[in-house]
Amino acid sequence: MTKTRGFLVLTVLILVLALIFTGCSGGDKAQQENGKVVIGSKNFNENIILSEILAQLIEAKTELTVERKQNLGGTMVCFNALKSGDLDMYPDYTGTGLVAVLKQPVNTDPQEVYDYVQKEYNDQFKIKWMLPFGFNNTYAVAVRQETAEEHTLKKVSDLTPLTGQMVFGAEQEFFNRPDGYDGMTKIYNMKFKEHKAFETALKYQAVAQKKIDVTDAFSTDGELITYNLKILEDDKKFFPPYFCTTIVRMDTLKKYPELEKTLNLLADQISNDEMQQLNYQVAEKKRDTKDVAGEFLKKKGLI
Amino acid sequence: MSAVFSIALEHLWLSVAGVFLACVIGVPMGIVILKIRVLAGPVMGVIDILQTIPSLAMLALVMFFFGLGNMSLITALFIYALLPVVRNTFIGLTGVKSELLEAGKGMGMTGWQLLWQVQLPIALPVILAGFRVAVVTSIGIATIGTLIGAGGLGEPIWRGIQLVNTPMILSGAVPAALLAIIADYSLGLLEKSVVSRGLQVKNTN
Amino acid sequence: MSPLLDLLLLRWPELLTATWQHIYISLGSVALGALLAVPLGIWLSTREHISRMVLGVVGTIQTIPSLAFFGFVLPILGIGILPAMSVLFLYSLLPILRNTYTGIREVDPALIEAGRGMGMNSRQLLFMVKLPVALPVIMAGIRISTVYIISWTTIAALIGAGGLGDLIWGGMNVYDIWLIVAGTIPAALLALLAGFTLGRLEKTVTPRGLKAGYTSGEGEFNI
Numbered sequence: 001m002t003k004t005r006g007f008l009v010l011t012v013l014i015l016v017l018a019l020i021f022t023g024c025s026g027g028d029k030a031q032q033e034n035g036k037v038v039i040g041s042k043n044f045n046e047n048i049i050l051s052e053i054l055a056q057l058i059e060a061k062t063e064l065t066v067e068r069k070q071n072l073g074g075t076m077v078c079f080n081a082l083k084s085g086d087l088d089m090y091p092d093y094t095g096t097g098l099v100a101v102l103k104q105p106v107n108t109d110p111q112e113v114y115d116y117v118q119k120e121y122n123d124q125f126k127i128k129w130m131l132p133f134g135f136n137n138t139y140a141v142a143v144r145q146e147t148a149e150e151h152t153l154k155k156v157s158d159l160t161p162l163t164g165q166m167v168f169g170a171e172q173e174f175f176n177r178p179d180g181y182d183g184m185t186k187i188y189n190m191k192f193k194e195h196k197a198f199e200t201a202l203k204y205q206a207v208a209q210k211k212i213d214v215t216d217a218f219s220t221d222g223e224l225i226t227y228n229l230k231i232l233e234d235d236k237k238f239f240p241p242y243f244c245t246t247i248v249r250m251d252t253l254k255k256y257p258e259l260e261k262t263l264n265l266l267a268d269q270i271s272n273d274e275m276q277q278l279n280y281q282v283a284e285k286k287r288d289t290k291d292v293a294g295e296f297l298k299k300k301g302l303i
Numbered sequence: 304m305s306a307v308f309s310i311a312l313e314h315l316w317l318s319v320a321g322v323f324l325a326c327v328i329g330v331p332m333g334i335v336i337l338k339i340r341v342l343a344g345p346v347m348g349v350i351d352i353l354q355t356i357p358s359l360a361m362l363a364l365v366m367f368f369f370g371l372g373n374m375s376l377i378t379a380l381f382i383y384a385l386l387p388v389v390r391n392t393f394i395g396l397t398g399v400k401s402e403l404l405e406a407g408k409g410m411g412m413t414g415w416q417l418l419w420q421v422q423l424p425i426a427l428p429v430i431l432a433g434f435r436v437a438v439v440t441s442i443g444i445a446t447i448g449t450l451i452g453a454g455g456l457g458e459p460i461w462r463g464i465q466l467v468n469t470p471m472i473l474s475g476a477v478p479a480a481l482l483a484i485i486a487d488y489s490l491g492l493l494e495k496s497v498v499s500r501g502l503q504v505k506n507t508n
Numbered sequence: 509m510s511p512l513l514d515l516l517l518l519r520w521p522e523l524l525t526a527t528w529q530h531i532y533i534s535l536g537s538v539a540l541g542a543l544l545a546v547p548l549g550i551w552l553s554t555r556e557h558i559s560r561m562v563l564g565v566v567g568t569i570q571t572i573p574s575l576a577f578f579g580f581v582l583p584i585l586g587i588g589i590l591p592a593m594s595v596l597f598l599y600s601l602l603p604i605l606r607n608t609y610t611g612i613r614e615v616d617p618a619l620i621e622a623g624r625g626m627g628m629n630s631r632q633l634l635f636m637v638k639l640p641v642a643l644p645v646i647m648a649g650i651r652i653s654t655v656y657i658i659s660w661t662t663i664a665a666l667i668g669a670g671g672l673g674d675l676i677w678g679g680m681n682v683y684d685i686w687l688i689v690a691g692t693i694p695a696a697l698l699a700l701l702a703g704f705t706l707g708r709l710e711k712t713v714t715p716r717g718l719k720a721g722y723t724s725g726e727g728e729f730n731i
Contacts, residue, residue: 040371040452043465043681069452071462072371076683081452086370172678176687197678198668201465202587206668209586286468355655355699357662359673360692363680367688443573447663450680460579464667469583476576483571 035063037252037259040078040087041070044171044200046137046220046279050091052293054246054263060303061262074173075100082249083125089248089263093137094129095240097121097247099179106179110136110241126250130260131267132243135220135275139179139239140231142217144207148230155235156188159214163190169212171200179239180216187238201283204229220272222280244270269300311478314455317373317448318441321380325388325437330430332385333392334418343393350386358383358444362451371452380444384437391433395426427497435490442483446475456482512686519690523675527694530671534661534698537593538654541600546646549608550634559609570602574660578667592669596660600653607649611642644714651706658699662691 037058041051048070055066069087072078075096081087097117098104107113114132121127141156148154151162159166163185174180175197185192192214198206204223206212217224217231224231246263253260270278274296281292297303336343356364361379369375399422407421449457456475463472516523552559572580577595585591615638623637665673675691678684 045465069371071449071458071465072452073450074681074683077366077371077681080683081371084370086372086452172674172681176678176682176684196668196670197674198587199465199666201467202668205467205587209588211588211668283466286466286471352696352700355659355696355703356692357659357673357676357695357699359662359665359680360676360688360695363676363688364685364692366680367685439571443571446573446575449575450666456573457575460575464575464579464582467583472576472579472582476573476579479576480572483573484568487571 035256036065036067037088037256038067038069038086040072040081040090042075042078042090043071043073044218045222045283046218046275047091049278049282049289049293050133050244050246052289053266053297054089054091056290056293056297057265057302058259058262060297061265062256062258064256064259074171075177082127082247085249087249088252089246091133091244092129092247093242093244094132095138095179095242096177097129098240100173100177103178106238106240108237108240110243113241114243121247122250127247128250128253128260130246130248130263132245133266133270133275134243134268135270135272136241136243137218137220137272137275138234138242139174140217140219140234141184141214142207142224142229142231143214144210145228145230147213148232153230153232155233156184156238157235159232160188160190163192163214166192166213167211168192168195168214169198169203169206170195170216171203172197174216184216184238187236220275220279222276222278222283225276225280226284244275265302269302307474307478310454310456310458310475311482314442314445314457314479315482317376317453317455318380318438318445321377322384322388322434322437322441324377324381325384326434328381329385329388330392333389333396333430336389336393337396347390347393350389353382354386358447359450362444362447366451373448373453375451376445376448376453376455379448380441383444384441387433387436387440388430389433391429391436392426395429395433396422398429399425424499427499428494431490431494431497435487435494438490439483439487442479442486446479512689515686515690523690523694526670526672526674526691527698529669530658530661530673530695530698533589533593533664533669533671534596534658535654537596537661538600538650538657540593540597541653542604542650545601545604545649546608549605549646550612550639552605552609553612553638563606563609566602566605569598574599574663575666578663582667587668589669591667592661592664596657596664599660600657603652604646604649607652608642608646611645611649612638614645615641640715641718644710644718647706647710647713651703651710654702654706655699658695658702662695 039051039055039058041047051068051070055068058064058066069081072081075092078087078090078092079101082090094110094113094117098113099106102117102120104116107116114129118129121129141159143153143159151158153159168181170181175182175195181195184190196206196212198212203212203215204221204227207215207229208227217229219231223229246266248259248263278292278296281287282289294303332346336346358379361382362376365375365379369378396418403421403425404417407417412420445453445455446457446460448455449461456479459471459475460479463469463475548562552562574595577599578591581591581595585594619637619641620633623633628636661669661671662673662676665671665677672691672695676688676695679687679689679691
């Protein structure tokens with residue numbers, strides 16, 4: 001029978017594939033398994049570093065295994081994954097919770113913002129905010145140092161009359177949230193010549209390569225140092241405070257009661273300068289995120 | 304190095320898993336539209352249109368239904384692999400020369416016997432060619448799976464792009480390219496080896 | 509449907525710009541690709557030895573995953589349209605080159621003999637016999653390239669090139685399915701439209717004498 005050889009090959013192939021398939025397929029819904037938490041992060045440096053810090057801390061202090069799903073997408077991607085149970089936790093910012101998720105007006109009192117998001121997240125989503133890490137990574141408007149000098153720019157409102165000749169660039173999320181582009185241009189009465197969306201990390205290159213003139217920066221970004229950018233003062237107090245901490249599903253906290261205490265070890269441990277240093281180490285010194293996170297935890301005596 | 308190897312292995316199984324599923328569904332589908340010919344046009348039309356959805360968009364859309372992670376990537380790869388698998392099964396089966404079918408019928412074969420003992424063995428190289436195209440394509444698309452939280456070699460590439468870190472980009476890009484090239488080559492060999500002996504002789508000159 | 513409609517009403521200028529950028533990037537890359545690949549394919553058609561090497565190299569380029577390729581050029585060419593078009597240009601080469609090469613090589617020798625018999629020199633043979641006969645196959649190569657380059661252009665948005673990928677990637681980042689749909693539909697339509705138009709063109713450029721035996725040169729790239 002001439003057919004046998006071909007089918008032998010096909011059968012072997014299918015068997016091999018079946019083996020690979022069954023051997024490697026881990027369940028995606030991690031919390032159904034015992035002793036495992038899934039830690040996510042958004043798609044920018046600081047958030048990735050923070051999620052790595054959380055992961056290593058949990059690995060060191062508890063028996064749980066950690067699955068990392070880092071560098072995912074913007075806030076809403078992580079938030080929806082957290083709600084649906086694809087993630088157990090990720091680092092987020094109070095101002096983001098207030099304005100982008102809960103769609104509330106800006107409030108500049110850090111404690112009020114924290115209390116508000118805590119209550120609403122508890123009630124609406126069964127998600128809990130841990131104690132803040134300590135730093136406030138607010139949005140900032142940044143320009144090249146030379147641009148700032150040329151036009152003597154100090155405050156964001158100094159920019160308003162010049163916007164007609166300038167191009168604004170930011171990551172996609174900034175154009176899609178109330179505390180972003182639309183709100184900012186309205187409050188400051190700006191009319192940019194053009195606006196462009198870039199991947200979070202690429203926007204700094206875009207400023208350096210003069211593809212854009214103005215960008216939104218995160219005040220703790222390491223790139224601000226390298227690319228020699230000038231932050232303009234938010235003189236109309238448009239941006240709310242963005243204190244950062246871990247947000248966790250309540251059922252995960254219930255299932256692994258040791259988690260809450262462990263995560264709160266990070267309360268008030270990271271100042272603005274320290275966060276900027278961590279970001280700088282990864283973004284500019286090209287160091288491995290894992291090493292930077294591990295060193296930080298050791299320095300603080302947490303692991 | 305071993306870290307790169309394990310990521311490459313993960314990349315491979317993610318890519319192959321989607322195509323494997325597409326074969327499980329697609330080959331029978333090709334047989335069904337061969338037997339019920341009126342279905343051929345609509346089925347191929349739908350699969351053709353699915354194919355025009357850009358991969359980035361496909362991943363994004365799948366993410367909404369299956370969440371973040373490997374399952375979503377595999378689903379997207381499955382959808383993309385359907386076209387080459389179904390089309391090549393169908394083309395391979397219809398391409399069998401009518402003399403051969405007549406000969407089989409003359410020997411008293413039933414329709415299913417003809418399919419199993421004549422048509423499928425002869426069509427196997429063409430079906431495998433579809434499989435090869437699907438695997439190479441999948442290895443490529445799987446690199447952007449990192450954007451929806453799947454594993455594999457896309458992760459170092461994407462992180463490297465964000466950090467403008469060339470060595471990191473290369474640590475993912477080089478194995479990904481090699482994986483695609485090796486898969487293309489070795490499946491090409493497999494394709495040749497399954498040509499029925501009777502047909503091989505004729506093809507040598 | 510209404511969220512999609514609201515979105516379109518609110519952001520149609522952005523959608524138009526993105527569509528235009530998308531057409532510009534993808535068609536521009538393929539046009540440049542054809543400009544190189546067609547003459548190169550003709551040149552290679554008489555040089556079997558080198559042709560195997562060149563086709564091998566171009567074939568290898570084709571298997572490099574797109575994200576990896578964008579990653580390669582980013583440190584050299586920076587971000588934006590230039591690196592995007594460079595990569596897409598390289599991707600567009602294979603089908604056009606291969607189809608030009610095989611199209612010309614497979615011209616019926618009888619036709620070439622007939623041309624020689626009429627006293628044509630090699631240049632006349634090329635332009636009056638080989639090229640017209642091979643043209644449908646070359647056009648099929650261009651069609652295949654165009655269709656998948658339109659799809660791959662969406663990935664170029666990741667390195668800041670713009671186009672419809674911006675909407676899709678934006679939608680992914682802010683978890684807005686309608687934004688993704690608003691980017692996907694024009695991209696898919698563009699691909700279908702390009703496939704259809706170029707398919708028609710293939711048929712019209714088929715020499716009348718050959719039309720009866722016309723077969724479409726289907727390629728193997730389907731993304």
